[in-house]
Amino acid sequence: AQSVTQLGSHVSVSEGALVLLRCNYSSSVPPYLFWYVQYPNQGLQLLLKYTTGATLVKGINGFEAEFKKSETSFHLTKPSAHMSDAAEYFCAVYTGRRALTFGSGTRLQVQP
Amino acid sequence: GAGVSQSPSNKVTEKGKDVELRCDPISGHTALYWYRQSLGQGLEFLIYFQGNSAPDKSGLPSDRFSAERTGGSVSTLTIQRTQQEDSAVYLCASSSGTGYTGELFFGEGSRLTVL
Numbered sequence: 001a002q003s004v005t006q007l008g009s010h011v012s013v014s015e016g017a018l019v020l021l022r023c024n025y026s027s028s029v030p031p032y033l034f035w036y037v038q039y040p041n042q043g044l045q046l047l048l049k050y051t052t053g054a055t056l057v058k059g060i061n062g063f064e065a066e067f068k069k070s071e072t073s074f075h076l077t078k079p080s081a082h083m084s085d086a087a088e089y090f091c092a093v094y095t096g097r098r099a100l101t102f103g104s105g106t107r108l109q110v111q112p
Numbered sequence: 113g114a115g116v117s118q119s120p121s122n123k124v125t126e127k128g129k130d131v132e133l134r135c136d137p138i139s140g141h142t143a144l145y146w147y148r149q150s151l152g153q154g155l156e157f158l159i160y161f162q163g164n165s166a167p168d169k170s171g172l173p174s175d176r177f178s179a180e181r182t183g184g185s186v187s188t189l190t191i192q193r194t195q196q197e198d199s200a201v202y203l204c205a206s207s208s209g210t211g212y213t214g215e216l217f218f219g220e221g222s223r224l225t226v227l
Contacts, residue, residue, distance in 0.1 A: 043218030
């Protein structure tokens with residue numbers, strides 16, 4: 001069975017600082033991996049995804065994530081946080097069975 | 113509309129009552145999903161419809177929960193004899209194509225409060 005673990009339910013950074021949101025997965029088959037973002041009172045939207053090919057994936061709003069098979073990780077990063085990045089971020093995995101399996105989410109706060 | 117539409121956006125009900133939540137997916141999307149988002153629990157998969165195939169109901173938490181999708185489009189999630197632990201945001205999503213791209217388009221959710 002596949003699962004996703006997001007380390008840290010809350011992360012706080014200063015504006016302009018590096019953002020690092022951690023995601024580890026378990027899967028018995030090569031996974032497809034995703035990051036979704038949820039702004040307050042909105043539905044989730046896709047930030048980026050890894051399916052095959054290049055392991056460093058670039059997404060919207062300057063975010064990127066790197067698939068590291070040896071570490072079973074897919075951490076999300078952004079070099080410089082902006083106030084508008086404050087949101088909840090969900091990592092998800094798909095391995096061919098039913099729908100995506102989501103992590104429990106990480107709420108990102110950006111301090112001025 | 114262009115996006116996934118859910119109604120009602122907010123529903124307050126009394127314990128023991130039945131509720132229906134509606135989802136109108138993006139036109140042409142063959143796949144439709146229901147998830148439940150509880151405080152601090154992330155997104156919990158409930159049910160998945162793909163085209164005319166039998167739905168994957170493996171995520172429904174009890175037999176009080178059911179869902180249908182009529183005409184391959186609109187879906188209704190029904191919760192019978194609601195309990196306080198059913199309080200959550202119920203999210204609907206849809207996706208397109210026969211191949212799985214992984215991009216789910218989510219509605220804004222229906223917030224259910226059971227008193």
